Amino acid sequence: MEAPTDQVEHSKISTSLEVEQIDVDLFRSVNLFKPPRARGVFGGQVISQAIASATNCVRPAFGLHSLHCYFLLSASPAVPVIYFVERVRDGRSYSTRNVKAVQNGQVIFQLLCSFHMPEPWQPIYQWPMPDVPKLEDCELEEDLFRRRATYSGIDEKVRELYLMYAAERTNGPIAIRRASRTTREDNGSVTWMFWMQARTGRSEPYEIPFQKCILAYVSDLNFLSIASDTLHLKRLSKGPDSLAMSSTLDHSIWYYDDDFCCEDGLLYVVNCPRAGDGRAVVHGRLYSRLGKFVAVTCQEGVVRADRRAPGKL
Numbered sequence: 001m002e003a004p005t006d007q008v009e010h011s012k013i014s015t016s017l018e019v020e021q022i023d024v025d026l027f028r029s030v031n032l033f034k035p036p037r038a039r040g041v042f043g044g045q046v047i048s049q050a051i052a053s054a055t056n057c058v059r060p061a062f063g064l065h066s067l068h069c070y071f072l073l074s075a076s077p078a079v080p081v082i083y084f085v086e087r088v089r090d091g092r093s094y095s096t097r098n099v100k101a102v103q104n105g106q107v108i109f110q111l112l113c114s115f116h117m118p119e120p121w122q123p124i125y126q127w128p129m130p131d132v133p134k135l136e137d138c139e140l141e142e143d144l145f146r147r148r149a150t151y152s153g154i155d156e157k158v159r160e161l162y163l164m165y166a167a168e169r170t171n172g173p174i175a176i177r178r179a180s181r182t183t184r185e186d187n188g189s190v191t192w193m194f195w196m197q198a199r200t201g202r203s204e205p206y207e208i209p210f211q212k213c214i215l216a217y218v219s220d221l222n223f224l225s226i227a228s229d230t231l232h233l234k235r236l237s238k239g240p241d242s243l244a245m246s247s248t249l250d251h252s253i254w255y256y257d258d259d260f261c262c263e264d265g266l267l268y269v270v271n272c273p274r275a276g277d278g279r280a281v282v283h284g285r286l287y288s289r290l291g292k293f294v295a296v297t298c299q300e301g302v303v304r305a306d307r308r309a310p311g312k313l
Helices: 013-017 043-055 141-149 156-171 208-219 225-230
Strands: 019-023 026-029 063-071 082-090 094-103 106-116 174-178 190-198 243-255 266-276 279-288 293-305
Touching (some): 013 043, 019 043, 026 043, 043 094, 043 106, 043 208, 043 243, 063 208, 141 156, 141 174, 208 243, 208 266, 208 293, 225 243, 225 266, 225 293
Antiparallel strands (some): 082 094, 094 106, 190 266, 266 279
16 A cells, blocks of 8 residues: 655644554554655654554553664655564563564564553652743744744755745644753753644643653654754755764653643753764753653764765765
């Protein structure tokens, strides 16, 4: 079965994350989205659909607490992705599932995830949420991009890029707002902070298993790109300080709270502690509006400047 090749990102998150069960432990994507200028389907969508598939194969009392995944090949939006769920282990406190995502007979993505029987009586500690403006007081990214596109003197390609990003954000299932300006420390460390809010079109929030799928989708937005900013690499430019390639290799999430709502908004704090050898690792923290530290994220990706190895022309 082939899907339309002109698919766009859906404005409702439930449509973007929908999978259909076609057999026991076997699921198929319904919609796929390839961002502008991307090499393949949005990685956060594949992660979330794989989680949704795995969650359907676990006892309801167990909640997703961690996942680790690898992006092996770019996925095409023109062909459905098939998710094979393997029931690795079922214990009294933890259950483990492995998910292989296959397209055109090739494994494009691999996810290992663990589910935990909650233990709310255990002691708690968290880093506090940074002090940032309220979600409603922050500018939507689509408005920011449209405003930047009106600046006089900017290159026409840059203007077109801003307008393309604005259209993507307007039609996307996640509303993104800049919670603070980019901060750059004396040691070169850069921090970004965004409010992320799911657009659902519903009056009632989703239950927590689906909230965790949405959070996974959110966690891949505006994430790896902080590495190129930290390295001072520029898009749409030429020379040794231009960004030649940026692509995710692996992604991890650790969930530490079941009391959050992506429709209400999450604060995403991201930074890049290490980059080199054509790779970079980025870290993220997700907080609820009430200041609860909901999840920790980590991602490694290819981040290459337009530089050739010594001795190569």
